[in-house]
Amino acid sequence: MEILGRERRRRWSNAEKLDIVAAVGVNGETLARVARRYDVSRSQIYQWRHLFRKRGLLPAGDGPTFLPVDIGVPMLSAEPVLDDRGVVSPLIVELCLAQGRRLRFDAGIEAAALTRLIRSVEAA
Incomplete structure (x- = not known):
């Protein structure tokens, strides 16, 4: 420098x-x-x-991304819960990211969409 x-x-x-x-x-x-x-x-x-x-000096980063996972308190039930109307509510997953960020998403999200979402949150 x-x-x-x-x-x-x-x-x-x-x-x-x-x-x-x-x-x-x-x-x-x-x-x-x-x-x-x-x-x-x-x-x-x-x-x-x-x-x-x-310029092609760095890879585009399209490959798999591995993130550390911290498994906290186990859930009491992994089954979807029926609400008062008998409708199944989606299973929500919470992912703790770097710098204390938390990401909540439906368990049925597609892997590619989740990867894009994680990358955009981490890059912010």
Whole structure:
């Protein structure tokens, strides 16, 4: 990194940018923590990631995503519950994500839709 002029504008080499972008997700590192460590804004890392993916230097990330799962208190019943009208209410699943975020969804959601949903919440 090089600091130029009075405005202290930093210049990052492509190798340094790739290292910073690649550090996100390694050993559970969040984008916010990586941004703080390198004193870069989160939006700058998003821009670099987008640029490198567009150039084909980063994979698109279409493969499977593995997330840590913490199994809390077991549910008393896994059966759908009938409400007063005799209608089956859907089974709701709650997923605890990074930084304390919680995602609630119907147990019948398609895997592809759930993957897109998790990725968009994690990227926010």
